[in-house]
Amino acid sequence: MAIPAPIYLDYQATTPLAPEALAAMQPWLGDPASNTGWANPHSAHSAGRKAAAAVEVARDQIAALMPPGGRIVFTSGATEALNLGLRGVLAGQAPRRKIVTIATEHAAVIDTCVWLESHGHDLHILPVGSDGLVDLDQARGAISGDTAIVAAMLVNNEIGVIQPVDALADLAHAAGALFLCDAVQGYGRVPLPHAADMIAISAHKIHGPKGIGALWVREGVAIEPLIHGGGQEQGLRSGTLSPALCAGFGAAARVAGSRHQDDAAHVAMLQQTALRHFADWQVNGSLEHRYPGNLNLHCPRLDVSRLLSDVRGVAFSAGSACASGSGRPSHVLTALGLPSDKVRSSIRLGFGRYTTVDEIERAAHLINSAAMNQTG
Template sequence: MIYLDYQATTPVAPEVRAAMLPYLDERFGNPHSPHRMGREAAAAVEVAREQVAALCPKGGSLAFTGSATEALNWAIKGSKGGIVTIATEHAAVLDSARAAGRTGRDVRILPVGSDGLVDLDAARAAITPGVGLVAAMLVNNEIGVIQPVKELADLAHAAGALFLCDAVQGYGRLPIPDNVDLVAIAAHKIHGPKGIGALWVRDGVTIEPLLHGGGQEAAGRSGTLAPMLCAGFGAAAELMHERAEEDAAHLDRLWQIATQRLGPEWTINGSFAHRYHGNLNLHCDGVDAARLISDLRGLAFSAGSACASGSGRPSHVLKAIGLSDAEARSSIRLGFGRYTSEEDIEKAAGMILEAAERQLMWAV
């Protein structure tokens, strides 16, 4: 099986697995207990916290959560005032904003252009006094487009609002701008374990708790932490830092091979220039992406977000950039990274081209 679905999740790094194993066995203590085993577990959690926070801006604290979805819900529902976000955001942001809207908060959702980028003039007009939170992705999970987060955060602050950065796809790969106030991240997108995320909170920023019942995390999150997952997250973050240049160069080579091999029949969705090279989202007129995925059993790739894969509806991101229903259903997302080889990309591109050609031939 060739795995090309890195936006959904990434393979666990061997070093991460090794870091986690002791906390499955002899170091199983509750990190919130006062005895020696508890203190040992707590020390491991704090080491991991420092490792994960090292890739966030300076001047803040990091609270572990059960997922990035929890972190995003916490940031949105724990803030006050109106909310401004973007039409191509993850469902965890859009659905949380709509839920907040049902409590009486004003919610404004900004459109994007055909390149997937928000218009800063439209953002400036929408981010006015009374807005309490602006939320935007650093890297879009479906099309890989990089939003102007720094500029959006400046607009938020000029209006007296906080800025929430969904950095799930960009954390460890792109610098997170220093002027953001809240950052949501997840371990399983950086070769860490599933079931753990984090919310970074700038010093001086307070938000209401989402979960009550103990307040184990300083920022107000309740629940017993899993030292195993924290240790894995920390090891994954440290690897991202150590391998940053090597991973980026590898991705650039893979991107070049994939785009050249697939050729002009496949049109890239979203901006060509402002995007992360580990995400290749593209469409070919007349191709049924769902059938392509079904036909290519030796290849793991997707037609969009794993969170919405069973909905049957065209991707809201692809619709937001102006694709027709037919174009959206002809779109595939190829995600690759550290453990993808050049041979994998060559072989996968060949498989996709052959399967697409068969579809189009039978459609004539």
């Protein structure tokens, strides 16, 4: 007898591929028998031009959800996009050497900033309160005339808290600095900061394929490439683009735009269902300033490692998938001031477009039953 697939509640790690994205990709996966669909989009012949046209259609679909006045640069994912945004602009920001970011940022930002600090830049990491939000007065004091760039995440990947990115962008610009927004968890779901200079996104967080992301760059912002070679992708990212991945990303963005209101209402309803069934758990981070598809919860005396092993019927997380297996406690929950026992007793539930109420209810029953067996 086949084992049923687990209930998937790990949408912050990745999202199920949308049927529309898969359909958009299939013509560009290639059919050798008919010599179609697998041409290099950088080739000058007709097959290459058709592939290039598919890439540009996708670029327009992704840009349609961005602020006006910018361009899309395709990357291998958001990690590369964030590296490009941070390292690529700092080359032209001398004599400004200061970087300001937030303690709860993704490792793609924090680790890149630490690397830049080791190469002569000044790094200021802003703390957050127990709600996970940055204090704007502290940010105002840190963002000064020597600041080159401010980097902040729109929706936190571990706790779902929405930072005041519009205000942070205004503070950056008032000091003559640039503002980079990590919008991986927010793109297509919540409003983007229209004053941002750069916005990093990833396809597989909006029901697109893995292996592709993008950096939106406002007109007039100068960036140096990280990858050198043939000068593809506007001279900023050498290497052959995949028309299939681009097409899947574009279709996912198009669907996110057309379904925005329906998806938002569905996720809000799922959140209320989950909160009812996890009423005895404590929510980590602000519940008011939060994307509703992310619930980070803790239960006293709970051993989450054991819980993950006991509840095989639900795919959920103890934190960021990017740091799983590292053995390190969550730097996000630690930044909120949670003691180590509460950090170790926290789980993350992520849900979205394809999650059902029945799945939330069944998952809650399985998780609560296993937790009760542990804690009594």
